Amino acid sequence: MxxxxxxxxxxxxxxxxxxxxxxxxxxxxxxxxxxxxxxxxxxxxxxxxxxxxxxxxxxxxxxxxxxxxxxxxxxxxxxxxxxxxxxxxxxxxxxxxxxxxxxxxxxxxxxxxxxxxxxxxxxxxxxxxxxxxxxxxxxxxxxxxxxxxxxxxxxxxxxxxxxxxxxxxxxxxxxSGYVDVEKVQNRGILNKWLKWTISLSLLQVVIGTQVREAMDVAITGLGNAQRDKWIDNLGIVFYIHRSFSIVIFLLHAGLLYLLTKNSQTKGLIHKLSSALLWIVFVEIITGVILAYLNVPPVAQPIHLTLAIVSVGVQFVVWLLLNAESVFKKKRVLRAENMNV
Structure with missing residues (x-):
């Protein structure tokens, strides 16, 4: 060439x-x-x-x-x-x-x-x-x-x-092949952990949509004048969603621990996993704000977007962890290709 x-x-x-x-x-x-x-x-x-x-x-x-x-x-x-x-x-x-x-x-x-x-x-x-x-x-x-x-x-x-x-x-x-990704040992364990994390996070998003539908019913029935009563009328689905957030946070904390334990350097995968933990933490904070501050409108879109961002970053971490098998091409860095 x-x-x-x-x-x-x-x-x-x-x-x-x-x-x-x-x-x-x-x-x-x-x-x-x-x-x-x-x-x-x-x-x-x-x-x-x-x-x-x-x-x-x-x-x-x-x-x-x-x-x-x-x-x-x-x-x-x-x-x-x-x-x-x-x-x-x-x-x-x-x-x-x-x-x-x-x-x-x-x-x-x-x-x-x-x-x-x-x-x-x-x-x-x-x-x-x-x-x-x-x-x-x-x-x-x-x-x-x-x-x-x-x-x-x-x-x-x-x-x-x-x-x-x-x-x-x-x-x-x-x-792939243009960015440096650290070597990670025991990928089998990490892959299983990631698959559970992604699956349960998607489940949490679906449960969240059910909470939102229950919220629509509460809004229709109570109106804005009784905004402080919306949460009380969401039913058990809200409490499942709220409690399940603890599981999601622990899964991300466990992921970061496993990556730290099984990699000698803190590269891109580790950085993304660290960011994930913070994203989930802020997402939980916005959920707390929604629950205890009468559902302020500004917190709702942030809560939803952070949930979808976290699932997307999880997927990227999985792709990077398995790049050689998923993409089926060599991840070779070339000096002439570093202009990203």
Missing amino acids: TNSRLIDENNSNSLFRKLALLTVVVVYILILIGGIVRSTGSGMGCPDWPKCFGSWVPPTEISQLPPNYQEIYGAKLKGEIEFNATKTWIEYLNRLFGVFTGILIFGTLLASIPFLKKDRPVFYMSLAAFLLTGFQGWLGSKVVSAELSPFIVTLHMLLAIVIVFVLLYVTARSY
């Missing part, structure tokens, strides 16, 4: 890695925005889709709506028939950011085309992320048409996690 071809290849690899990493960050921001939509009750801020109140640019004041808008949209606005510009624009900006995210994922797919000749799974998984994002957009329209059906909302969130996992896979695979 000539030097010019090698430079071109390195540049395309570097572009893809940076774009893929940026896309993962943007997807997490989108999940955070989605949490804001949910916590502020803005999910039906735009009662139709893809337009908002029949327009591509939503209204900012009631005078821009037809005189009979309450008759047209009243049922879909969940009883909140008075126009709320703040909720409308929160939901609309969520949609716009979703479109921006889709464009980035499409860009990632285009940047992955050169990998067809050298590492096909990168292209095919990028294609999968793009197709899943299209399905996610369609599912988002069903969230609106189903008027925030709990099942559809939960499915929408779980699919977002799948898309994150696919993007994390292609990102980690593209970085």
Whole structure:
């Protein structure tokens, strides 16, 4: 291979890695925005889709709506028939950011085309992320048409996690061989521990969605005036979710202990595992704030996003720990490829 071809290849690899990493960050921001939509009750801020109140640019004041808008949209606005510009624009900006995210994922797919000749799974998984994002957009329209059906909302969130996992896979695979990862002994024990940690963390996320659905019922029944009574009306699912958080924290503490015990250096895997423990700790703190400070809206999206971030980092740790077998390619560092 000539030097010019090698430079071109390195540049395309570097572009893809940076774009893929940026896309993962943007997807997490989108999940955070989605949490804001949910916590502020803005999910039906735009009662139709893809337009908002029949327009591509939503209204900012009631005078821009037809005189009979309450008759047209009243049922879909969940009883909140008075126009709320703040909720409308929160939901609309969520949609716009979703479109921006889709464009980035499409860009990632285009940047992955050169990998067809050298590492096909990168292209095919990028294609999968793009197709899943299209399905996610369609599912988002069903969230609106189903008027925030709990099942559809939960499915929408779980699919977002799948898309994150696919993007994390292609990102980690593209970085494999370009970043230094410490050697870890007794990987069998660590893999078992990680699989339990990932599985139970996903279960905790699902239980969390059940808590949120119970919260919706409590909000509908009690209203904002009795916000201090929401937690008391969540039932046993809340107490399971709260107690299970201790198990999740101990699993992460155990993971960090095992990594420290079975590695001589503190490399990327150790750093990510240390970050994981802090992420879970802050996530638990936000849960405590939700439970004992009358569910402040600002804490809800942070709590959800941290949960999904932690699961994503767990997956990356597992990928890095098993890079040689999962990616099936040599992890060799080259001086000319260190421009990441």
